[in-house]
Amino acid sequence: MTDQKIRRLSSYNSKMTNQKIGRLSSYNSVYHSVTDHTMKLRITTIIYLLNVIVAVCGTSVQIYRFGEDCSVTLENVNDDESFIAEYYGKKDLDWCDYMSFNGKDSGYMNEYKICITPLVYEDPDCAVELTYKESYGDLPLKTYTCNDKPTTKYCGEQDEFMYIYLTSKKPNNLQNVQVKLQIEAVMTYNYYRTIGIIIGCVIGGIVLISVIVGVILCYTCRGRRSAGQVMNPGTGITMAQYQSPNASYPSQPNGNYAPPPGSYPTQPTGNYPVQPTGYPSQQTGNDTANTPSAPGFTGYSYNSPPPAYTDVSKT
Incomplete structure (x- = not known):
């Protein structure tokens, strides 16, 4: 009985194995046939597309x-x-x-x-x-x-x-x-x-000229700014400080007047030569009684020079 069972099992296994092998071979044949058909279809499609491209884009x-x-x-x-x-x-x-x-x-x-x-x-x-x-x-x-x-x-x-x-x-x-x-x-x-090249050259030339002109104007403006003189408020010259040589100078104020500190020579008090006409008289301290008055300005023409200092002192 044991030998018969073994024989039956072996025959059954062999049949099942043969069936599986047959099925696998049939599957492989079907797969290869489908693959070959797909490749042929792809090649045909590519050739057709190439012919269409050549017909449309190529030279007739x-x-x-x-x-x-x-x-x-x-x-x-x-x-x-x-x-x-x-x-x-x-x-x-x-x-x-x-x-x-x-x-x-x-x-x-x-x-x-x-x-x-x-x-x-x-x-x-x-x-x-x-x-x-x-x-x-x-x-x-x-x-x-x-x-x-x-x-x-x-x-x-x-x-x-x-x-x-x-x-x-x-x-x-x-x-x-x-x-x-x-x-x-x-x-x-x-x-x-040719027309496109000419138009491109013209536009490029205009752009280049515009850039060059812009750079020149920029440098010119910078040069003008750096060349301008910047003056401090204390060093400026006003029109009030500038006087004509023929104009009269204002006299110093009367009363208590103190010179600025520092080493300056002391001016003598009393009678001293009169300054030329048109110049202010100098005063020191409160000495107002002994200060002689300057003669009045009689005027002179612009064609004659002003009187000398020695002539005025003699008078």
């Missing part, structure tokens, strides 16, 4: 073919428009053997130059000739043949037309000709950017 390219498109005349080429001119030997080149382009945009004031880049040029039988001109019937700017193939970009002059000719030299051997040219425009003069 139009394709023209020699021998088929006969109305390609002065097509505008700019930053938003470029062209492909091609020929693969399927049509005769007796008609529609040239195309013309003009560097121009909606701004009208911007200027471009036309540049041509050869993408493919195969002419094993020397059946065609490629020529660049600035106008119809003008002298060629560049000429290419099977012996001198175009390998580098060629750019015309600023604000000039570009005529591209693909002429047949051997009409019976055109089936092997393969030509593919990319026509682009390079901006050489941006009108709006």
Whole structure:
């Protein structure tokens, strides 16, 4: 009985283990399938968004073919428009053997130059000739043949037309000709950017001049303030203290008059020579009786000098 129970338990455990393993494997397969589908969906979405961005923001390219498109005349080429001119030997080149382009945009004031880049040029039988001109019937700017193939970009002059000719030299051997040219425009003069730079320079110059004038005025005001003289109240000269040399001076007051303290010479009392006319008489103490009176001022003209001190004393 014990062996049978052990066998039953082992078989039951093996069945349960196999069921769990099967369930886990099915879960893993479902998870991987969902993950792969999600990754594919993400990649598809990214590619679609990139295509939309290129279509909206990128330069649109139009394709023209020699021998088929006969109305390609002065097509505008700019930053938003470029062209492909091609020929693969399927049509005769007796008609529609040239195309013309003009560097121009909606701004009208911007200027471009036309540049041509050869993408493919195969002419094993020397059946065609490629020529660049600035106008119809003008002298060629560049000429290419099977012996001198175009390998580098060629750019015309600023604000000039570009005529591209693909002429047949051997009409019976055109089936092997393969030509593919990319026509682009390079901006050489941006009108709006130039106007913006000029306006910015003018505004910047005005601001700079204003700053310089402000600094000069500030320093000038400071210089005037520092150059002004500041006088103390005790050292000022008033109009009352300034007297004309010909004006009379007031006499000292009578009565008790004490000179300021200090070592000063004592003036004699009594009779002493009379001071010149027009000057105040000096007094000391209370000696008013012995002080002679000065003669009255009789006046003198401004043309004659005042009398000398010795002449006055003699009188």
